[in-house]
Amino acid sequence: MLDIIRDPHARRYRGLGTGLAVAVYLFLWIPIVIIIPMAFGPTHELTFPPASYSFDLFRIFFSSPGWLNPLFQSFKVALAAVAVAMFAGVPAGYWIARHDFVGKGLLTGIVMSPLIVPTVVTALGLFLYFSYFRISTTTLSIVLGHVMYILPYVILMIMAGVQKLDRNLEFGAELMGAGPIRMFLTVVIPQLVPSLVSAAFFAFLLSFDEVVISWFLVGSDTVTLPVKMFSALEFEVSPVIAAVSVFLTALTLLVCIVTIPLMRPGSTDG
DSSP states (O other): OHHHHHOHHHHHHHHHHHHHHHHHHHHHHHHHHHHHHHTTSOSSOOOSSOSSOOSHHHHHHHHOHHHHHHHHHHHHHHHHHHHHHHHHHHHHHHHHHHOOOTTHHHHHHHHHGGGTSOHHHHHHHHHHHHHHTTOTTSHHHHHHHHHHHHHHHHHHHHHHHHHTSOHHHHHHHHHTTOOHHHHIIIIIHHHTHHHHHHHHHHHHHHHHHOOHHHHHHOOTTOOOHHHHHHHHHHHOOOTHHHHHHHHHHHHHHHHHHHHGGGGSTTTTOO
16 A cells, blocks of 8 residues: 555556546536526526526425426325335345345346336337326326336345345244244334335435436326426426426435435444
8 A cells, every 4th residue: 555655656646536536526516506506596587697696486486386286296206106116125125135036037137127228218118008008197107107217226225235134133033933024024124224214215316306207108287397397498498497406406415415324334233
């Protein structure tokens, strides 16, 4: 380690790597930094820096049915999708992580396929499939589409959490006469609480921000907030979009603040 520190070439490459990392982070953060003051600007145009500052854009956002209805729809869809994904993904993730069976690799690949299939392809397939059953453009179709999208992430996070658990506790519960379901509910679930909370919050953000699948499945009365934002950009440049963007950024930051401590080593210790 000392040789690397003393080597001028190593220090040069280390400095180059640090500079490159800083440049990348600045490139990613500058659009967010710019949009924040624009959200407090005038209501008739998007300008940077704003000529004046006020909360008028936020007042319009939180008082206009044209924005509130999509906001409530996004919350409703995300909460329903998370509930279904957690109900299906938690036992599935535990089973895949704990058991070896014929076709495990194939099953895992099928479950994880939404992670590698282009989202637009998935969205088109869901639209055609739901249209056949005449449920396209309904809230149910959007929820089911979001469940397919977020379920692999829930399963992956649960599998990662299960790998950290003490399996001897599960064996002990079974030796004491606990059945599989009772053992799962009384031994596994309490230890998985940090992973459960992290998976639920992460899945909520994914569903709340999802736009491609939603775009294919929404109807005139089931528009979600991201679809509303993209529609506003396509047909008009509403300054309210800046306030919505800041709201989504604050929501994401709040979720990260809650979940990051749960993902630290030792957070699963009982």
